[in-house]
Amino acid sequence: MAAFWSEPDWDEHERVEVVHDRASGLTAIIALHSTHLGPAAGGTRFWHYADPANAMRDALRLSRGMSYKNAMANLPMGGGKAVVLLDKDGRKTESMLHAFGDAVEAMDGRYVTAEDVGATETDMVAIHSRTQHVCGLPADAGDAGGDPGPFTAMGIYHGIKAAVARKLGKDSMQGVRVAIQGCGSVGGGVTKLLAKDGARLTLSDIDEKRAAQMADELGGKAVSPEQAMGTPCDVFSPNALGAILDDAGIAQLDCAIVAGGANNQLARPEHGQMLHDRGILYAPDYVINAGGIINVSYEYLCRREGTPCDINEVRKRIAQIPGRLNEIWAESEKSSRPANEVADAMAQALIGR
Structure with missing residues (x-):
């Protein structure tokens, strides 16, 4: 994999980390573009990349996009993104999810993850068992959260x-x-x-x-x-x-x-x-396309602050797009x-x- 700073999509990202856990088979990239407005929020994409260099490009481009998305949505969140590199069969195990949760936890709250392509609410629950810095968790009726x-x-x-x-x-x-x-x-x-x-x-x-x-x-x-x-x-x-x-x-x-x-x-x-x-x-x-991150960011912020997560507030914010x-x-x-x-x-x- 080429040095990420030589990539055309490198944009002075604050932190880019390649995670490999031999025991579970996890290989992932976590890219933090900006934490200027708050913790870097953005989902995790689970995907098979025939060329690993494309995984790095995705992480760099998508994390920058999240910085812009969250800022333009008036969210107190920075921008980050993660990609998990799957094999050709798309194999995804609970041990991989746990290892990824450990990697998110090691970011000390600087990165908050959620669903993206190839991820489900069930995956978020497994990741949440190892870190609090996750959103898009199953939600009760009338509450923010869940599938974005x-x-x-x-x-x-x-x-x-x-x-x-x-x-x-x-x-x-x-x-x-x-x-x-x-x-x-x-x-x-x-x-x-x-x-x-x-x-x-x-x-x-x-x-x-x-x-x-x-x-x-x-x-x-x-x-x-x-x-x-x-x-x-x-x-x-x-x-x-x-x-x-x-x-x-x-x-x-x-x-x-x-x-x-x-x-x-x-x-x-x-x-x-x-x-x-x-x-x-x-x-x-x-x-x-900011509606999903508006929903799950609001869920995360409410859970962190111990306040109600009224879904009507999410709808009101989405209507501002x-x-x-x-x-x-x-x-x-x-x-x-x-x-x-x-x-x-x-x-x-x-x-x-």
């Missing part, structure tokens, strides 16, 4: 409606064409919310059967993953893995808006300029700078960079 996916979906739904109002001048999703890439916990949640509003949906997923079943259930249509980005639509909503908005991907787009929950959608920052030059309204991913997006878009129009550049500058100012 539905809350991420809620924020994206609000953000898509804000983008449609701004770009298309419509105050309803009725008849608005939305192509959704990824129908898992987040994308599937967004799909169901938009279906209730009468949006015309085109769905794709790496699991084509899942996309077809959801399309049948909600009255949409399914296309192959290869067709998703070129689908004529009003809104393209990426909700799978990131870095899809590169030269080739942007050239395929036939939409007015890009607004979805995938992290690190832009392959490189300059791809935001390409969207801007094409007149495509872009919702910076770490702003629109459109306001932040509109602030970014307004400055983008005023300054003729792409939305991602405007958002990055705002976030950097908040974390003292």
Whole structure:
């Protein structure tokens, strides 16, 4: 694995630690980008990386994104991320989870973890048995916490409606064409919310059967993953893995808006300029997809302070996402700078960079 400071995504991270526990087979990377606003909060991604260098790139990019996301969500949390490198079979054992919990505990409260791709509430419970610095734990009805996916979906739904109002001048999703890439916990949640509003949906997923079943259930249509980005639509909503908005991907787009929950959608920052030059309204991913971290951070803070975790407070905070997006878009129009550049500058100012 190359030295992380030679990576293009190295951004003066405060701490990057490679963890290996021979007894359990755990290999993980924990990256703390900033603790300027509070403990570095961000989920743990469990994934098989054919090239371990990609795991380091993920940890660096995702942790920086969490610094920006938490700052823009007005949370008293810094930004961090962890990746656990799985074998080809995706093997994940309780001993690995315990060893990872020990690694989080060794950070002395500087890192707070939660679910990400490949992680479940059950995993968080196992990690929690070794450290208090974890959130996304099972929650009672009416309380914050639990699976962050539905809350991420809620924020994206609000953000898509804000983008449609701004770009298309419509105050309803009725008849608005939305192509959704990824129908898992987040994308599937967004799909169901938009279906209730009468949006015309085109769905794709790496699991084509899942996309077809959801399309049948909600009255949409399914296309192959290869067709998703070129689908004529009003809104393209990426909700799978990131870095899809590169030269080739942007050239395929036939939409007015890009607004979805995938992290690190832009392959490189300059791809935001390409969207801007094409007149495509872009919702910076770490702003629109903040609903999940709002939920679990609130859960963690309430548990730490011994105060009630009312879910209505979470919903109120998620409902503020459109306001932040509109602030970014307004400055983008005023300054003729792409939305991602405007958002990055705002976030950097908040974390003292």
